[in-house]
Amino acid sequence: MVSDEQATGAINGPKTPQNQTFPTLDRRRTFQERKIGHRRVDETGQVTYKKIETSQICGSIQLGIGYAVGSIASKPERDLLMQDFAMVETTSFPASGSNITPAHHFTDFKFKAYAPVAFRYFRDLFGIAPEDFLLSVCNEPMRELSNPGASGSVFYITADDEFIIKTVQHKEAEFLQTLLPGYYMNLNQNPRTLLPKFFGLYCYICRGKNVRVCVMNNLLPSFIKLHQKYDLKGSTFKRKANKSEKRKGSPTFKDLDFLDHHPEGLYLEAETYSALMKTINRDCRVLESFKIMDYSLLVGILGYQVSIRMTKREKFKNPKWKRNKLITKPLTS
Amino acid sequence: MVSDEQATGAINGPKTPQNQTFPTLDRRRTFQERKIGHRRVDETGQVTYKKIETSQICGSIQLGIGYAVGSIASKPERDLLMQDFAMVETTSFPASGSNITPAHHFTDFKFKAYAPVAFRYFRDLFGIAPEDFLLSVCNEPMRELSNPGASGSVFYITADDEFIIKTVQHKEAEFLQTLLPGYYMNLNQNPRTLLPKFFGLYCYICRGKNVRVCVMNNLLPSFIKLHQKYDLKGSTFKRKANKSEKRKGSPTFKDLDFLDHHPEGLYLEAETYSALMKTINRDCRVLESFKIMDYSLLVGILGYQVSIRMTKREKFKNPKWKRNKLITKPLTS
CATH class of the missing domain: 3.30.810.10 (2-Layer Sandwich)
Structure with a gap:
């Protein structure tokens, strides 16, 4: 055999997304077809999600993840507790910078890291060192994949093809967080699991809009x-x-x-x-x-x-x- | 060093209990002193808990555990899921017997096994095979320890000195069950833990009374x-x-x-x-x-x-x- x-x-x-090899937009579609869920494409080809431009979303998320992962990496390792799954850490990122966050050229925003200690544990279990994760996610601009899911989710992919950042609805993000204890149990008992690898769950808050994203492994590196x-x-x-x-x-x-x-x-x-x-x-x-x-x-x-x-x-x-x-x-x- | x-x-x-070497009652105490919580000792030395005699409680619990552990052992092994921690299985034990339970000489009772799949997992993790557990717990009469805890808990010990069965209050049993996911996490991450080993959580229901017990390791075998x-x-x-x-x-x-x-x-x-x-x-x-x-x-x-x-x-x-x-x-x- x-x-x-x-x-x-x-x-x-x-x-x-089932096909990640066509980063250019399909120009044959009409303008009306180009709005799915919160994702819009205007006549110039500019993509927005909840009316925020891709470049702004990606750049801010990269800053947010950089801070969140860096700050949790500097804390001493410890056992994961049940409470860690429900934790949320919020940080403000004023454009002018603060004593803990850098100055930037985007609109002021807030950034929430869900269950940061749990995701540190998961990344560690998946063999992803914090420095590698930060290099992949924060070091170079991400690109948006052209074919959003049917739900209107947007997918950003890191330049090195390693990670996918996917927008998720409010309910979906909440659901994902409630699944974390069961997800932990499965990883422990069934290490050869084929379920998706989750590396982080975050919320970017800007101009009163919430953009929730999860970081996953890219199953189909190019x-x-x-x-x-x-x-x-x-x-x-x-x-x-x-x-x-x-x-x-x-x-x-x-x-x-x-x-x-x-x-x-x-x-x-x-x-x-x-x-x-x-x-x-x-x-x-x-x-x-x-x-x-x-x-x-x-x-x-x-x-x-x-x-x-x-x-x-x-x-x-x-x-x-x-x-x-x-x-x-x-x-x- | x-x-x-x-x-x-x-x-x-x-x-x-902090001392398990005095199985005889301290006769110097007055009758009034002999009621702590739900535990009473009458003038003949007969011990009751919630007005049920020790022999009845012990015998029924042994039948209940025998059935619960035997029935879960016969089910195929599978991964533990979050839902398993909240599970409760109730079985009726009529004195005349039923098609799944044996006839017995005690009062009719019901027996609840809390989180049976989770405790099967824990027993397995502690290296206790079902047949050894059943031999220890169900094969010979248990004895009651003479010095109850300050809370009025009663402690029964298996004849081979391996396990302690302790009565717990309603709130304490509920609390223990809510701790199980965190307990699982600790056992997985910290296998050298010195926290008590829990082998089971049960409720014996008789004459409208609930006697909840947990099975623990005996830290001080004689x-x-x-x-x-x-x-x-x-x-x-x-x-x-x-x-x-x-x-x-x-x-x-x-x-x-x-x-x-x-x-x-x-x-x-x-x-x-x-x-x-x-x-x-x-x-x-x-x-x-x-x-x-x-x-x-x-x-x-x-x-x-x-x-x-x-x-x-x-x-x-x-x-x-x-x-x-x-x-x-x-x-x-």
Whole structure:
């Protein structure tokens, strides 16, 4: 049961964009089509979220995260307590600077860090050192992904392709915070979990508007050229990539496409198969306990030859490959 | 810094009896003195709790625990979820028996098992197999300890000296259940914790009365003959064992006695000292997060020569010694 293909993937909890390779806006859309949720694109191509410009949001969030992560990193390590999950720390960032925050060219804002001690613990568990996190998130401008989720969420990606910052609704942010104790339990008991990695939850407050964001791992860093990508829900009802998706350079296919392309499923070594089915079962039980049902399994297939080449080259070129590596996992046949 | 003494101990969260070596009642006390809280002793020496006889309580609880632990042990292992901490399972035990419970000679009763999946996880973490737990708790009659806590709690001890079953008030049982997620977190992060080991939380319901009990480890199994015992609170206000305590064969001394007996403290190897101070600090932070302040550190000192003799003899005589071994730990000097 040795495969000439490699399957890679993870469970998509909160929706992540399914295609991240088209950073330019689709000019064929009409102006009206360009408003989804709080995200708007004006005629000049300027993107706003809750009427705040992308550059302002990204820059302020980078300052906020820089301060929040730096300040918690300087505090001594200690055990995580239940109370830490409910904690919120708020800091003011006047444009003129303060004795703890730098001066900046954006509008005055406030920045809330949710459960900072808990997220420090999670980052540590995921092997992300504070200095690496800050370098990735705060050092260079982020870019916005062009295809927002159906909910109107906006996705910003760090320049090094490591992290995604996703806007979340008020209710979603609250929900995420209540899930943290259960999330902690799952990470402890089920370290091979395929559930998303959460690195932080924040709220940027400016001109009376709240922009809540969570920081997640980027499942599809652009340097990995996948042969095929599938977003699987385990349903066959309308689960087919549409024409515009298929026209893309790296389309994300769905369940019916998978059945069509791989009628016999994918072959995996017996041990890999059983270990991963167990992980998926455990993950599904956790999602069920959270009463979450709108999730899918993101499956990437790397052609075997491509994988060998990429591994050799990328391991040297990109020392972060090890961290980025998507977990090999099975598909139901 | 090598000591000729061995210090052993653990943090006493909920109060445990400080002397377990006098199973006979103190006949000098007047009848009136013999009612503390819900515990009464009548003129014939019969002990009741909430007007239910000890034999009835013990026998019913043993049946209840036998069923609860047996039934959860037969269910497949799975990850612990947040919801498991809040779970309660109730079973009826009619004297005539039912299709799931045996017939018995006690009054009909109901039995509630709180957070059974969580306690199965804890027992497993503490290395207690279900069959060993059932053998210890349910196989032979338990005895009641003669010196109830100040709160009127009653303590039953298993025949093999392994476990203590302590009655707890309604509020205390509720509180214990709310602490379980934090307790789980502490066990995961701080496996050398000196906090009490909890193996189960139950409620026996009979004649409209609720008797809530928790099952804990017995810190002072009688086969270990300690040279000295201290109950330390870190306070010197009235912290002296009274005359009647001192008359006992194995008295429990307090802070002022310790300062008197060991003016220079106890000598421990540097590594042991620092490791244990760290554990105590972490434990205290957890207790603080639980807003618990009425706890003490139970310190047992085993004379070095005695310890050598005991270790050689008892290791063969009592294979459970390893499990019972009290953790060596430091005292502030």
